[in-house]
Amino acid sequence: MNTQIQHDIGQLRSQELVIEEAKVFADQYIRPLAREHDATGKLSRTLINEIAKRGYLGATFPAEYSGLELDPVYYGMLNEEIGKACSSTRALLTVGTSLIGESILRWGTTDQKKKWLPLISSAEKIGAFALTEPKAGTDAKGIESSYEKDGDSYIITGHKKWITLAGIADFFLVIAKNAEQQISAFLVDRNPDIEIKEMLGLMAAKGSHIAEVKFNRVRVPKENLLGAEGRGFSCIVSTALDHGRYSIAWAGVALAQEALEAMVNYARQRKQFGKKIYQFQLIRGIIADSITEIHAARALCLRAGELRKQMEPESIVETTVAKYFSSKVAMKVTMDAVQVHGGNGCYNEYPVERLFREAKVLEIIEGTSQIQQEMIASYALREYYNGKKTIE
Ligand SMILES: Cc1cc2nc3c(=O)[nH]c(=O)nc-3n(C[C@H](O)[C@H](O)[C@H](O)COP(=O)(O)OP(=O)(O)OC[C@H]3O[C@@H](n4cnc5c(N)ncnc54)[C@H](O)[C@@H]3O)c2cc1C
Incomplete structure (x- = not known):
């Protein structure tokens, strides 16, 4: 490893420097492994440790919990740098830092924060x-996984599906319901009563160890309840998905930017009809549209990031807008990048076919595009009614 980019997590460096280093690190160590992660379905453990060593898995956590204290804008940029290089690797941030870490930070007890956040940051525990469950996706409140109280512990039973990183996870943030239909969240250590079956044959996110997970009467100590009982949805899931969505919004910018760079490089070297293909107006039009769309998506992400930094309530809807738009842009630009590559775009010797597959997933995870549209429309119908509110 390049010693220049090795730093002690405990020593905070400027946010700009973290991003500059992350770019160098991603170029040198993450991108070269992206194709292998996709082909083998396995994330490199050495790479995970190197990422943890640089503090990226606790990027937004306070220093007292081994964090880098990045603000939301810089955290977004970190997602872009890592997500450009490898989408499966970026999932470590989306799940560990955003979905789980931010939920613990917001709703955990001091003891839970002290225990879990440094473990996440150091990758001691993934x-x-x-x-999600086989019968409950978008309608997440329809989960059937159950819990019951038994003395000083809870017992969880249920079947989860599509769980990113479950194949290599050391613990799970599990959402379950009791007989009174209260939804609660629990931090559950991996143990023999948990059956994990990796889902092979996925179109994308192949290196993210996505699995089905069965909890067979898993006993969990009462101190592992996260947030108040019955607040698993209104507090934990809402916080987790809001943060997850923000990470995915930047993941869209990342894939689109990577695809744009690939299409520009290809257009500058590929010759047809005795000319470099970038000289054809139709190809130039694709490049121009791609840049314009990416700039717009990045601007929405930055706006959401700024609002998150100010802790503005509007940040939630702006994050949804950013995620909805940037996942669409990722889909469009990666598809155009395949087109610019012609036949080579359909061949895994070139990265664009992988980027195209990865982009589709962003329109599904952390809330599908349709559900984002529902949320945005509800906001508009409330806020823009009768000229009550004008667009800035
Ligand atoms: C790669 C990947 C990684 C994932 N990782 C995780 C993870 O780590 N943890 C986890 O818990 N889950 C995870 N998921 C699950 C993901 O959150 C769900 O796939 C997603 O919420 C959609 O649920 P579903 O697949 O059951 O689709 P469904 O909910 O069955 O939706 C099917 C279709 O119906 C549409 N639809 C549904 N309801 C409405 C409505 N009210 N109005 C309009 N249209 C509607 C949807 O938009 C979609 O087009 C992952 C999924 C994928 C693909």
């Missing part, structure tokens, strides 16, 4: 967020 977490997975277990909400």
Whole structure:
């Protein structure tokens, strides 16, 4: 490893420097492994440790919990740098830092923060967020996983599906319901009563160790309840998905930017009809549209990041807008990048076919595009009614 980019997590460096270093690190160590992660379905453990060593897994956590204290804008940029290089690797941030870490930071007790956040930051424990089930996706409140109280512990039973990183997870943030239909969240250590089956044959996110997970009467100590009982949805899931969505919004910018760079490089070297293809107006139009769309998506992400930094309530809807738009842009630009590559765009010797597959997933995870549209429309119908509010 390049010693220049090795730093002690305990020593905070400027946010700009963290991003500059992350770019160098991603170029040198993450991108070269992206194709292998995709082909083998396995994330490099050495790479995970190197990422943890640089503090990226606790990027937004306070220093007292081994964090880098990045503000939301810089955290977004970190997602872009890592997500450009490898989408499966970026999932470590989306799940560990955003979905789980931010939920613990917001709703955990002091003891829970002290225990779990440094473990996440150091990658001593990799977490997975277990909400979705075979019969409950968008309608997440329809989960059937159950819990019951038994003395000083809870017992969890249920079947989760599509759980990113579950294949290598050391613990799970599990959402379950009791007989009174209260939804609660629990931090559950991996143990023999948990069955994990990796889902092979996925179109994308192949290196993210996505798995089905069965909890067979898993006993969890009462101190592992996260947030108040019955607040698993209104507090934990809402916080987790809001942060997850923000990470995914930047993941869209990342894939689109990576695809743009690939299409520009290809257009500058590929010749047809005795000319470099970038000289054809139709190809130039694709490049121009891609840049314009990416700039717009990045601007929305930055706006959401600024509002998050100010802790503005509007940040939630702006994050949704950013995620909805940037996942669409990722889909469009990666598809155009395949087109610019012609036949080579359909071949895994070139990265764009992988970027195209990864982009599709962003329109589904952390809330599908349709559900984002629902949320944005509800906001508009409330806020823009009768000229009550004008657009800035
Ligand atoms: C790669 C990947 C990683 C994932 N990682 C995780 C994870 O780590 N943890 C986790 O808990 N889950 C995870 N998921 C699950 C993901 O959150 C769900 O796939 C997603 O919420 C959609 O649920 P579903 O697949 O059941 O689709 P469904 O909810 O069945 O939706 C099917 C279709 O119906 C549409 N639809 C549904 N309801 C409405 C409505 N009210 N109005 C309009 N349209 C509607 C949807 O938009 C979609 O087009 C992952 C999924 C994928 C693909």
